[in-house]
Amino acid sequence: MxxxxxxxxxxxxxxxxxxxxxxxxxxxxxxxxxxxxxxxxxxxxxxxxxxxxxxxxxxxxxxxxxxxxxxxxxxxxxxxxxxxxxxxxxxxxxxxxxxxxxxxxxxxxxxxxxxxxxxxxxxxxxxxxxxxxxxxxxxxxxxxxxxxxxxxxxxxxxxxxxxxxxxxxxxxxxxxxxxxxxxxxxxxxxxxxxxxxxxxxxxxxxxxxxxxxxxxxxxxxxxxKPVNEYVAKFLGEANLFGTADGVLLGQPGTQGSQGTAVIRPEDLQPLHDGETARVSIEATVSLVSFQGERYRVEARAADGTTVISTMPSNSDMSRLAVGSLMEFGCRQPERMHVIVPQDSSAVVVEEPVAA
Missing domain, CATH: 3.40.50.300 (P-loop containing nucleotide triphosphate hydrolases)
Known part of the structure; x- marks a missing residue:
């Protein structure tokens, strides 16, 4: 029974x-x-x-x-x-x-x-x-x-x-x-x-x-939807970006709760020339590694923030040489999650507003 x-x-x-x-x-x-x-x-x-x-x-x-x-x-x-x-x-x-x-x-x-x-x-x-x-x-x-x-x-x-x-x-x-x-x-x-x-x-x-x-x-x-940074980090790699006073990922005017934005590496991709995303961050590529089923890219933003992106193994990696300055964007803002520290709850930011 x-x-x-x-x-x-x-x-x-x-x-x-x-x-x-x-x-x-x-x-x-x-x-x-x-x-x-x-x-x-x-x-x-x-x-x-x-x-x-x-x-x-x-x-x-x-x-x-x-x-x-x-x-x-x-x-x-x-x-x-x-x-x-x-x-x-x-x-x-x-x-x-x-x-x-x-x-x-x-x-x-x-x-x-x-x-x-x-x-x-x-x-x-x-x-x-x-x-x-x-x-x-x-x-x-x-x-x-x-x-x-x-x-x-x-x-x-x-x-x-x-x-x-x-x-x-x-x-x-x-x-x-x-x-x-x-x-x-x-x-x-x-x-x-x-x-x-x-x-x-x-x-x-x-x-x-x-x-x-x-x-x-x-x-x-x-x-x-991790409830805090410990869970976000424990369950694989995660990009963690601070938010404050309505500014999210350095985008003035972006609407979002104060706290920490969580974006998984597979959801933060290099943008093509001329492409824009409602949520993005500029960073210099510091490491590219092939891991079988995927590529892993590590980059560093101007403020020292580490940016991690992963792409399928059949991706065109010609633009992602070490030292390249790239714009990384989250094309689906609903895949971004904001951890609110006041009550350890979390809020999904569904429609960030572009600057």
Missing amino acids: TIPVTIDKVDVTLGPNHVLKQVCLDVKAGEFVTLLGASGSGKSTLLNVIAGLQKVDTGHVLFNGENVEKRAPQDRNVGVVFQSYALFPHMTIGDNVSFPLLAAKRPVKERKAVAAEMLELVQLGGMADRMPASLSGGQRQRVALARAIASNPGVLLLDEPMAALDKQLREHMQVEIKRIQERVGITTIAVTHDQTEAFTMSDRVAIMHQGCFVQIDAPQELYR
Whole structure:
């Protein structure tokens, strides 16, 4: 049975460190939510709290509205995939997958049937008799996932499950995990420090910083409408320009809220000769680098502001030699976002007025 999870004002102190500070989170039944943050932000501690591996100082953890703080980990109906996968090396793949059913004293016939079904789900059918040592990293991860959901838990927890995989395999497994999660329909909470991983798999992403949630939102909203500069910088590169007294990006008369304008590099492009944009900035190119699927251009404005632009790899780069003075513009002003510092809220500037 898929269940909702509620974290209500949870505090955790470990030694002198206040690791979680009045943390609140509601995860809907069947939703995939990822806790994203730098090392030490508190995300793994919160996952341990949900799993029952870490006690809280104050606050509550509720599954389907029922308080579970006093339940032992094995009594919480939670499946966990650890970073190390934690497979039993002396057991076959089938026995690893069916181990939760063995611990629950389920009949042998049922255990074998469930193991076969789970292995088919993770596309490892027919491999029940193999040993963990004979599998690749991606296959071992699939086995760990199959074992975690074999007992039909109400909640699935993923603790940096792809940290040990290489880039190509990690990207493939992100899609696979999301496919399996949607097929099973299980409520899933994951932990990662990788933005792409969080965005690929999640319905919502909860960004943690110093033991608190900074912003919880859908991936697109987080990327396009960060609530503060920390979120803007954490989620990839961003151009951050100050605004004051109705002046935005150095354009007199431009209308916009006071604060910080956020423009992602792909939305700030070199303008062609004679082309104008409602939002623009002049800068001297200081670095051009080819990154496979794109070019990255770094430039410096007269006031020292760094300007970053990215373009598809098939772009004409002949005008963008180092030392060239270029006008960079945002052709779609609605893609610019202004962070208002007074209340940490953010406003989209939809129609800046040209000078």
